[in-house]
Structure formats: structure tokens, C-alpha cells
Amino acid sequence: MFAAGAFGWWAFIVPSYFKLLMHYNADPIEAVAQRVIFGLPIMLLILIASKNIRELLKAATRWSSLKILLPSTCFILINWFFFIYAISTNRLSHASMGYYINPLFSIALGFVFFGERPRPVQWGAIALAGVAVIVMGFAELGAENSLGLPWLALLLPFSFGTYGLLRKKVNVGATVGLTFEMGMLFPLAIIAVYVLWTNDQGIFLADSTPMWLDGVMLLGGVVTIVPLICFTNAVRLLPLSTVGLLQYTAPTGQLILSYLAFGETFTGLKFASFAIIWVAIAIYTWDMIRGHREMKSAKIELLE
Secondary structure, eight states, X not given: OHHHHHHXXXXXXXXXXXXXXXXXXXOHHHHHHHHHHHHHHHHHHHHHHTTOHHHHHHHHHOHHHHHHHHHHHHHHHHHHHHHHHHHHTTOHHHHHHHXXXXXXXXXXXXXXXXXXXXXXXXXXXXXXXXXXXXXXXXHTTTOXXXXXXXXXXXXXXXXXXXXXXXXXXXXXXXXXXXXXXXXXXXXXXXHHHHHXXXXXXXXXXXXXXXXXXXXXXXXXXXXXXXXXXXXHHHHHHSOHHHHHHHTTHHHHHHHHIIIIISOOOOOHHHHHHHHHHHHHHHHHHHHHHHHHHXXXXXXXXXXX
């Protein structure tokens, strides 16, 4: 349930929210900064209500947690910014491709760090994902704001998959970890908003910004916090391979939005790239289900 809530939220609510802000010329840096500024107070209130402030202080003063949470803060910042950047440059479909790849990237991480050995068929699915990226690169040749390399489709799964790996390795609760990360980003967010405001580039509380849009921006913390809390809980409770399986819902929703609601172009070659990644996902899913059934049968035979 945690995983389904996170990925469903990321599929529809988050892209639609930031697309609205981009429609009113919000800078991606401001969008990231506002979600931190308005999100941190909510996280602190949650910790106070749940009496976990001491856990936050422990996480902030112990090297065993700091050495994980400091890099995880960097990776979630990279992921937040470039996802919003993808929306602002009409490349949500690239982000969608990236999040299709992310589950397969999680397999590789599980293999390297947790000894979760992929089956041969799963390695084939990973190879197909690489082919899909190459095909998308050819599809984007000559496109506006593109060098033919769908780098967003590579950067997003790398940053988010690594973030999930780090959060799985640290012995810190989901809410505590997210509060720490937002606290680390808070000073940078304040500086970013001030610089944008002094250069007349910020839209929050600007004279030309409708009051209702200021209210929408105040919800940036809620939009951010709800799926991340769900995700970090899911990562701690589930194997990375299971998280990877459930992640398909997010890129599917994003792909639908990019084509039907956001008006992004969808050429035949671009469709081919998604067709390849869908085949890769189908192969991986089939093999995963087969492996689960074999394991279940083996347990039953052992008990008998």
C-alpha cells in the first residue's frame, strides 16, 4: 500500500502540479526551493506530534547515519530538480522512460549491494532497456533542446535508484530521514528564493501572480512529502525487486499525461523506444512471477 500510494501520486498529481507552476513561468529552481521551504515545517510538526525529535537529533549527530543521509540529500535534490526541469522543457516522456528504467536499475543495485542475483532473463530485460534508450536517442536527434542523447532518461533513474539504495541502508525512520534531508536543503532553498526574488525572476508573492497561485505554491510541501514518506517506508519494508515491480505505475501515468494532457510529440521511433522498454518490463515481470512460484513450490516441498 505504501508503494502503490507513492507511485500513483507521482504518476498524476506531482507532474500536474509542477506543470501548472511552469505554465505561470515558475523557475525549476524556485519550484524545488518552495517544496523544501513549505515542506520542512510540516515534517517538523509530524516529528513533534510523534515524539521523534530525539531520533532526528541522533541522526544528525551520528556519523553512521550522516555518512548515508548527506549523500542521499544530494541525490534527492538532483532528482527533484531534473524531474521539474523535464516538465518545464516539455520532456515528461523522457522522465517517464527514466522511471521505466528505474526498476531495472534497482535490480542491478540489488545485485551489487545486497547479493540479489538476477536471473539470466532479467539481465536480458536490462539489456533491452539499454536498447530502448539508444532508440529514444535516435528519435530525439534534431529535436529542440536536444543533442540526441536522452540524458534525462538516464539521470533520473540513476539519482532516484541510488537514493532508494542509500535510504534502505541507513537505520533511520522514513520521516526522520526526510526531515533531515529537507533541513540540509533549507538554507540553500532560502538563498535560491532570495536571489530569484531580487532579480524579479520569482513568481511567489509577485505582483503579477494570482493570489490563488500563491496558495497552490504553499501546497508544495504536501505534494512532496506524501509520496516520499510512502516511498521510504516501502523501500524499508520491501525487497528492491518488489519495489521495482510496483514502480511501473508511475511512468505509465506520466506517459499518458505527456501525450494526452501536455501535448508532447510522439513519433514512430519514440513509440518504438517505449515498445522496447515495455517488452523488457513484460519479460522481467514474467520471470519474477515465475521465480516466485518456483520458490513457493520449493518451500511447500520442504515442509512436506
